[in-house]
Amino acid sequence: MPELEQEKAWLLAARNGSKEAYGKLVYLHQKRLLRLVFMMLGRRDAAEDIIQEAFIKGYQALADFDLDKPFYPWISTIARNLALNYIKRDLRQESLEELEKTAVSFAETGESPLDDMIVKENEKRFARAVLALPEAYRTVFVLRMMENLSYEEIAGQLKISVGTVDSRLYRAREKLVEMLKDLL
Amino acid sequence: MDLTDIKHKLSQYLDNRLPGPERGAIENLIQTDPVWKEEYRKMLALAAMAGRFSLEADEKYWRERQQAVVDRIADDEAEKITEVTGPSYRGVLLKLAAVAASIVMVAFVSLYESRDIETTRGIFKAGETETAPLNNIALVPEAVSSNEKDSASLEESAGLNNMPQDISTATAPADVRLAPIDEVKDRGALIPSELNQSETLSDEGVVITNREEIMKLTKLKNESATTKPVTAEIAPERLPPAEEIETPTLQALKSAPSKEKAATKALAPKFEVMAEPQSAPAGTDRDSYYDSATKENTDDNLSEYFRWRLAADSLEGRYFEIVSVHYSEAVAKSRRPAVSSASTAKKEAMETSAESVEESRRTDISADSILHMAQVFYQVGLLTGNSGETSAMRMRLERLAEMADSASADSLSILLQNLESPQK
Numbered sequence: 218m219p220e221l222e223q224e225k226a227w228l229l230a231a232r233n234g235s236k237e238a239y240g241k242l243v244y245l246h247q248k249r250l251l252r253l254v255f256m257m258l259g260r261r262d263a264a265e266d267i268i269q270e271a272f273i274k275g276y277q278a279l280a281d282f283d284l285d286k287p288f289y290p291w292i293s294t295i296a297r298n299l300a301l302n303y304i305k306r307d308l309r310q311e312s313l314e315e316l317e318k319t320a321v322s323f324a325e326t327g328e329s330p331l332d333d334m335i336v337k338e339n340e341k342r343f344a345r346a347v348l349a350l351p352e353a354y355r356t357v358f359v360l361r362m363m364e365n366l367s368y369e370e371i372a373g374q375l376k377i378s379v380g381t382v383d384s385r386l387y388r389a390r391e392k393l394v395e396m397l398k399d400l401l
Numbered sequence: 402m403d404l405t406d407i408k409h410k411l412s413q414y415l416d417n418r419l420p421g422p423e424r425g426a427i428e429n430l431i432q433t434d435p436v437w438k439e440e441y442r443k444m445l446a447l448a449a450m451a452g453r454f455s456l457e458a459d460e461k462y463w464r465e466r467q468q469a470v471v472d473r474i475a476d477d478e479a480e481k482i483t484e485v486t487g488p489s490y491r492g493v494l495l496k497l498a499a500v501a502a503s504i505v506m507v508a509f510v511s512l513y514e515s516r517d518i519e520t521t522r523g524i525f526k527a528g529e530t531e532t533a534p535l536n537n538i539a540l541v542p543e544a545v546s547s548n549e550k551d552s553a554s555l556e557e558s559a560g561l562n563n564m565p566q567d568i569s570t571a572t573a574p575a576d577v578r579l580a581p582i583d584e585v586k587d588r589g590a591l592i593p594s595e596l597n598q599s600e601t602l603s604d605e606g607v608v609i610t611n612r613e614e615i616m617k618l619t620k621l622k623n624e625s626a627t628t629k630p631v632t633a634e635i636a637p638e639r640l641p642p643a644e645e646i647e648t649p650t651l652q653a654l655k656s657a658p659s660k661e662k663a664a665t666k667a668l669a670p671k672f673e674v675m676a677e678p679q680s681a682p683a684g685t686d687r688d689s690y691y692d693s694a695t696k697e698n699t700d701d702n703l704s705e706y707f708r709w710r711l712a713a714d715s716l717e718g719r720y721f722e723i724v725s726v727h728y729s730e731a732v733a734k735s736r737r738p739a740v741s742s743a744s745t746a747k748k749e750a751m752e753t754s755a756e757s758v759e760e761s762r763r764t765d766i767s768a769d770s771i772l773h774m775a776q777v778f779y780q781v782g783l784l785t786g787n788s789g790e791t792s793a794m795r796m797r798l799e800r801l802a803e804m805a806d807s808a809s810a811d812s813l814s815i816l817l818q819n820l821e822s823p824q825k
Binding site: 237239240244247248249251252255256265272277333334335336339340344347358362363368386387390391393394397398400401 | 408412446448452475
């Protein structure tokens, strides 16, 4: 059975109350969602909580989901919204200075909260570099480069202009190329 | 176009965001300039790295995360079920609380009423009624008490309470002294001891010292007393006909050849009722015993009691008249000084003659009347169940026995003995 057909069958069963079927959907998409949310937040515990909350909200809203569409974009939208709310609510309470120190620390020490989950060394460096970006740049970069959202989608998601998305994306790439120039 | 602009254009070119003319210019630059070609290659490598980036973990970790989500969903559903069922439970609880409150209220009212009943039952179970089931009606003791009080007040007003049993040794009570005999003309008027002999009290309580006033007041009092019990003539028409309250018991008493036979025949039926053991038999429940005893005896014996009590009330006036006459004569005799001189012999003879006439007129008390009266009082004392009334009736019987002739006195002594028996 093709992947989309299988996913549709699980969704149908989950909509009828099968938590086992919904568990399979969770297992199928949780890794990708964790990568997205973690790269947005830079915090593993918060990312795990948000992923779990996103799946629960998705289960509760299954009745509104169009079964003919893929599940991941829908559930990732929920997760992104939760992550962005978290950023607005919590991360913004920390000073930019603190965030910059954290980013520098990742870049210099070569350690990040997800190091144990990254097997390849170049991917660890990539993760550290992304986490070292300012939050505004990092979010746009992740949404564009890891979620393949368009400029318009990113602008709509972050409630910024398309030009701002374009500018922030350019600056994120510029910094990452600079930080990872020996790997690229 | 500076380097920054070129890098920005490369970023836009990578995302296919450049319009046609600029896109062509950037493509031409990448193909022709090795520096911009290398810059473009790095951006492509960064995008590829971002695309390949993934998180790796043990299978156990992902299963735990999966199970955590499923468990959370199950928990949330359980909470929702609780929330949905909560209001209905509250409704049920409210209904149950209302029902419970109603039950408590009904129970309280029932308990309150039962306590009222227990209070009434308390009269039935009082110590006095344990020996007298007939007295289980609250009205009876009150009525008896009232009658006793009336009787006691009448006896007290007649000066009988302080009278000794032996008339020959009778003396005036300690708290009173007799007025001078010449002033009260041997009428037995009493003056409080707190007053001097030359003083007396008017009806309004004013101390009167004037001798003439005292004489006048004393005369008025004595005249008033003369019309009252002390010297009143017995009015036979005030008595109910003896036949109306004549009973087989009385007939038996009158015709009894001997006092034992009379007592046995006449009094046995009544004692069959009252001679029942007044304490509950061994092995029986006391309350149930008395309840049953009361139920069995109340209707018949109570009506019997009231019948006799009615007769006793009708005879009460005559009884006090008889007793008053009897004791006033005894008092007069006890206070009369001994006559030794010849000069007073004539006067004594005259007085004796006058007294005999008066006595023949007022002490027309036949043995039948005394026996009849005694029988009625005996029945009341027997049936009342009230120890106070029994004592009062026994006292009346004793006084009637003192006034009766020897034959009647024997019958009365039997009645007295029988009346004492139940209490023993």
